[in-house]
Amino acid sequence: MTIKELQTPAILIRSAAMYNNLKQYQQECDANKKQLWPMLKTHKSTVIADIQQNIGATGFLCGTLDECETLCAHGVENLMYAYPVAGAVSCDRAVKLAQKCNFYARIDSIEGARQLNTAAGMAGTTVKYTIILDCGLHRFGMAAEKILPFAQEMKQFDNLEFTGISTHCGHVYGEPDADKVPEYAQQEIEAVHKAVEDLKGAGFDVKMVTSGATPTFKYTVADEYINVYHPGNYIFNDRIQIANRTVTEEECSLVVYATVVSNPREGLLICDAGAKCLGLDQGAHGNSAVAGHGSVIGHPELLVTSLSEEVGKIQVTGTTDVKIGDRIMIIPNHSCSSANLTDYYILVNEDETVEQVIRVDIRGNSTTKGI
Numbered sequence: 001m002t003i004k005e006l007q008t009p010a011i012l013i014r015s016a017a018m019y020n021n022l023k024q025y026q027q028e029c030d031a032n033k034k035q036l037w038p039m040l041k042t043h044k045s046t047v048i049a050d051i052q053q054n055i056g057a058t059g060f061l062c063g064t065l066d067e068c069e070t071l072c073a074h075g076v077e078n079l080m081y082a083y084p085v086a087g088a089v090s091c092d093r094a095v096k097l098a099q100k101c102n103f104y105a106r107i108d109s110i111e112g113a114r115q116l117n118t119a120a121g122m123a124g125t126t127v128k129y130t131i132i133l134d135c136g137l138h139r140f141g142m143a144a145e146k147i148l149p150f151a152q153e154m155k156q157f158d159n160l161e162f163t164g165i166s167t168h169c170g171h172v173y174g175e176p177d178a179d180k181v182p183e184y185a186q187q188e189i190e191a192v193h194k195a196v197e198d199l200k201g202a203g204f205d206v207k208m209v210t211s212g213a214t215p216t217f218k219y220t221v222a223d224e225y226i227n228v229y230h231p232g233n234y235i236f237n238d239r240i241q242i243a244n245r246t247v248t249e250e251e252c253s254l255v256v257y258a259t260v261v262s263n264p265r266e267g268l269l270i271c272d273a274g275a276k277c278l279g280l281d282q283g284a285h286g287n288s289a290v291a292g293h294g295s296v297i298g299h300p301e302l303l304v305t306s307l308s309e310e311v312g313k314i315q316v317t318g319t320t321d322v323k324i325g326d327r328i329m330i331i332p333n334h335s336c337s338s339a340n341l342t343d344y345y346i347l348v349n350e351d352e353t354v355e356q357v358i359r360v361d362i363r364g365n366s367t368t369k370g371i
């Protein structure tokens with residue numbers, strides 16, 4: 001079957017680009033003797049998790065407890081949940097994960113720790129954790145100088161085992177000037193160094209030093225302290241990664257495949273992919289450097305400028321040979337969002353044949369969980 005026979009809109013993954021991306025990051029980790037624990041939330045698929053493990057991934061960082069539980073049931077050994085847990089239901093789930101696999105929670109408050117500690121104590125078990133270091137994103141965690149006093153306070157919890165620190169340089173996505181990306185990586189490294197040196201100086205055994213974001217990966221992968229990297233978007237890339245000059249168009253593996261369905265006036269085409277395929281966001285943390293909602297591969301004269309739910313307006317600058325009925329491949333602004341808007345990906349070869357249909361089987365609220 002070739003892609004010409006597919007219905008549109010469809011979410012395609014260009015197989016060669018995806019495998020190249022996966023191998024490149026794995027090779028960088030291997031060459032620097034680091035572990036790669038890809039962030040699963042980008043693709044939310046056990047099939048792709050298997051591919052990443054076969055290429056060499058050691059574990060996974062998960063964006064939801066659903067992802068952790070599904071991968072655990074799938075037989076994955078090493079799992080970390082990216083965000084703090086709180087409340088009896090979530091703490092209980094984290095404790096069960098800790099009983100079934102090599103699971104790590106992340107902690108950034110004494111109250112959250114108390115709740116998790118209570119749940120672990122009731123189950124008669126221990127949960128391993130890292131402390132969340134804020135290297136500039138100002139979402140979770142604490143600044144480097146607060147890590148040591150916090151780690152000391154955490155010693156009160158008998159059912160929680162300190163293993164290290166975790167950070168994520170997500171604020172790099174808000175930077176419109178691509179030349180500044182290395183400065184964000186430097187911030188990430190400096191925060192990690194301060195926290196690790198303080199902890200080691202006070203006698204803490206810092207086993208896990210985890211960090212990672214696709215744009216800063218190449219500047220931080222050789223760092224002496226970070227030993228686990230968890231980029232997520234690198235498998236697909238997108239227009240945000242093009243804008244911050246992490247990749248070129250060829251390295252964007254996820255594309256939205258659409259048909260041009262109307263040409264209502266000169267300079268305007270309309271395709272059958274809208275916000276429910278392309279997503280409306282401008283990347284993980286917003287970025288004014290990215291204009292519109294998608295670029296069209298091979299057609300620099302076309303830009304997706306606005307989206308209705310199921311259709312997209314494409315502005316034509318100058319002339320184009322694209323006409324009603326033609327198929328186009330659109331690179332979305334934020335591939336993680338497009339990936340979360342489909343039940344399956346279609347893996348395609350360079351000769352445009354379909355290689356495999358891949359289910360997106362770990363999306364949020366996709367099962368009732370026995371309610």
Ligand SMILES: Cc1ncc(COP(=O)(O)O)c(C=O)c1O
Nearest residue numbers: 039082168213214230231232233
């Ligand atoms: C805590 C954390 N770590 C890692 C990642 C992966 O970052 P990226 O997709 O930029 O590689 C994310 C993405 O949101 C994240 O929230």
